[in-house]
Amino acid sequence: MNATNKVLSIIAFYLSEFDMDAVNALGFKNRTEAISTISAKVGSGNNYLKLRCDEFDALPDSSSSRRGWRNRPPIKEVVEMASYLRQFSFAELTGIVQSLIENAEGSSPLEPEDHNTVSLAQMDEEEIERIANLSDETARLVYMSRAGNQRVYNRSIVTQLKKLYRGRCQICGVNPVAEFDADICEAHHIKYFSDSQNNDASNIIILCPNHHRLIHKKTLVFDSERMAFSADGKDRLFVKIDYHLKRT
Numbered sequence: 001m002n003a004t005n006k007v008l009s010i011i012a013f014y015l016s017e018f019d020m021d022a023v024n025a026l027g028f029k030n031r032t033e034a035i036s037t038i039s040a041k042v043g044s045g046n047n048y049l050k051l052r053c054d055e056f057d058a059l060p061d062s063s064s065s066r067r068g069w070r071n072r073p074p075i076k077e078v079v080e081m082a083s084y085l086r087q088f089s090f091a092e093l094t095g096i097v098q099s100l101i102e103n104a105e106g107s108s109p110l111e112p113e114d115h116n117t118v119s120l121a122q123m124d125e126e127e128i129e130r131i132a133n134l135s136d137e138t139a140r141l142v143y144m145s146r147a148g149n150q151r152v153y154n155r156s157i158v159t160q161l162k163k164l165y166r167g168r169c170q171i172c173g174v175n176p177v178a179e180f181d182a183d184i185c186e187a188h189h190i191k192y193f194s195d196s197q198n199n200d201a202s203n204i205i206i207l208c209p210n211h212h213r214l215i216h217k218k219t220l221v222f223d224s225e226r227m228a229f230s231a232d233g234k235d236r237l238f239v240k241i242d243y244h245l246k247r248t
């Protein structure tokens with residue numbers, strides 16, 4: 001499963017579980033409109049999202065009033081994803097889903113009335129990420145290219161991805177400070193933002209501060225095929241949990 005389909009699976013669960021509440025929260029009139037518009041925004045045909053919705057509808061404990069097709073038992077991946085995503089409230093999942101859709105649309109040109117922006121062009125990667133990880137979402141990420149074009153990046157995707165992992169690091173698979181009921185994990189850009197200007201969900205991984213520091217300190221490189229950070233040609237750190245990058 002590629003990153004787009006992984007994200008579409010989260011959206012499909014949301015549409016299946018909360019039905020018209022979800023459709024309305026996203027500003028659509030009906031499920032068909034939601035499926036076609038969202039699919040177009042994330043750059044996919046309608047079929048994947050529609051079929052995934054049907055699969056979630058068909059789960060035996062589904063709260064959806066719809067009848068999905070029940071000719072075969074649901075696949076393990078769908079069952080696992082549903083049981084994980086059921087931990088979230090409607091409001092929490094609405095925030096995550098809205099952000100994933102908005103993020104798929106990419107960055108937008110800077111409007112003349114935009115204020116409260118931070119220019120990233122002169123900063124190093126860790127400084128950029130410090131800003132990307134701020135909990136105050138009013139400061140926006142603005143990047144000025146050499147040609148002088150400025151673009152604004154959606155920062156809420158970082159906040160929402162952290163929510164999706166509930167304080168857990170994608171490498172350790174645990175929340176290192178769970179007993180304090182705190183979330184200290186950070187977003188890391190797989191391809192450095194300073195090089196790629198890519199703030200898409202598919203370029204962001206959520207890490208505990210230790211793994212994050214280590215990856216920068218040893219300049220570990222991410223291998224998306226093997227889902228591992230490597231050094232000297234050896235896989236050192238494998239991704240343990242993943243709900244938005246690729247099949248685990």
Ligand SMILES: [Zn+2]
Pocket residue numbers: 169170171172173207208209210211
């Ligand atoms: Zn970790």
Ligand SMILES: [Zn+2]
Pocket residue numbers: 129187188189212216
């Ligand atoms: Zn980083």
